[in-house]
Amino acid sequence: MLSRREFLNFSAATIALTSLPNQIQSKQLIRNYKLTAEITPYSFDKKGVLDSLWLYNKQTPGPVIEAKENDIIRVEFVNNLDEASTIHWHGIKNINNMDGVPYLTQDPVQPGGTYIYEFPVNNAGTFWYHAHFETWKQISKGLYGPLIVKNHLDKQFDNDIIILADDWRLNKNYQLDKKSLGSLHDWSHAGRIGNWLTINGKKFPEYSVSKNGYARLRFINASNARIISFSSSLDNMKIISIDGMSVEPFIQDKFNLGPGQRIDLLIKTDDMSTIDFFEVSGKKPLRAFRLNVNQSSKKNILQKDIKLQPFKKAPPYKNPKILKIHMQGGAMGNLSKAYFENVEKNFRSLAMEDKKFWAFTCKCKKRRDNNFRCLE
Ligand SMILES: [Cu+2]
Incomplete structure (x- = not known):
């Protein structure tokens, strides 16, 4: 499971006292990370057919980058690939030259090169980061990871779990189908749809959640092209955030997640023992992941209520200007x-x-x- 363990590998937060870009004020906490992009041996199936992926810090997904609202994230990016790359911080309202768009906001980071990304995160929510150079190829090879910004309200959740989904396309040897990268057929149709679903890099992983508690599930779709549909064994699922923005909670029995999108669910674990999630965009439902509901060590969580982040209502649309985009x-x-x-x-x-x-x-x-x- 993507957890705090990785987070502890990184240096402790420090206080910024030096001069910083416009939007950064002094005395904000700096969260320091290092991301190294490199070719990494990887096996998709148990028989151990080795493949090579392009990963950050040799892991899929890349390490969890976590900060609190109003912190500064500072990432030393090292490019050990044999082609250029950059990193985009998907969903973060960013300083222009930290946004990771090659040739537009920065020069591509060449093989062997480094780049320091440093930017404030002013909104709690679920985000992700990914390579932004020949994105169709570099993301498909594994260059992405979750970015989570929390605030004090997140402490109320008994469990907070990242569910990062990817739709890999493998060949019959269970290796990444590299021949199809850049396929003009895919580009002129629905994109490069895959055939191998992973959740946090695994097939049907299981996670523990506390009984009679609240769990926050943070779904991220890192696929190239598949619009992933999730359903579950719950009667309904409560959506509390979309694309890193709190929304007025609403109930769905199934939800769609386009490439790059995020949705957060709030789950109250009552008297159930397992909760299964399925991916239902294809002809047959696929088992996606399982939550095992365990007796909590604390017995005091039965009746508590949870306070959610305030959300902004959509403004009233009076006489909108209509632009036709065909x-x-x-x-x-x-x-x-x-x-x-x-x-x-x-x-x-x-x-x-x-x-x-x-x-x-x-x-x-x-x-x-x-x-x-x-x-x-
Ligand atoms: Cu993106």
């Missing part, structure tokens, strides 16, 4: 031409020369059925 393309042939880097090109050359299959916004006309039709 997306088209893909293998179904409804994009004839589009602009790429200010040059108008036909679909064939966009696909063959630039590997671009999709475009936003064309000259289009609203039809009677309220759909849009492209004029070109």
Whole structure:
């Protein structure tokens, strides 16, 4: 299980007294981490067929980065891969030059190079980090991990468990299907859908939770393309946060999680002994993970209530400005031409020369059925 154990491997928090970027004030706690990206032998099946993944600190997922609201996260990134890389902190409202977008907010970190990421985290929630250079390949090879920001309210949970899901594509030898990386067929269809679900890097892991307590489950979808659907043996699941933002709690019997998305559940463990979760986006439901409900050593947790983080209601939308953004393309042939880097090109050359299959916004006309039709 991803736990505090990894967290203890990192140096203790220190106090920032030096001059820091604009948004960072002095006397904030600094959480120090080191992430080294490197090729790592890894075996997906028990027979031990070795594969090589690209991982942070030789582990999948990468180490949990954890901080408290208003701390500063400082990460020394070392790139031991044989190609450039950067790290993006997904969902963090970040300082521009810490956002990890190569060529836009920073130069790519070259093989053998290092980069210091240092940024404040001002909102408690569930986030994640991942490589942001040739993302379609570097994330698929394993370069990602969870980033959790807590505040004082999180102490109330008896259990706080990260559920980071990935949808790997393996070949028949249970090795990463590297041939399909960059497949133009996938790019022009629904993306690179996998065939091997892992939760925190494992097949059907089990976690203990305390009986008659509250558990917070933090779901993260690190897949390339699969919209993961979770259902469970519970009658219903209470969603308390979406994409790192507290929401008015609501109940679902199933929820979808797109690539990059996060959802936090609040579970009250009453008289049940196990709770199973399933991934149900495919034809057959897959067992995802199990919670084993154990008798707690404390017997005082029966009646307590839990106080959740306040949430912001959506503002009232009066006279909104409507922008039409039309997306088209893909293998179904409804994009004839589009602009790429200010040059108008036909679909064939966009696909063959630039590997671009999709475009936003064309000259289009609203039809009677309220759909849009492209004029070109
Ligand atoms: Cu991202």
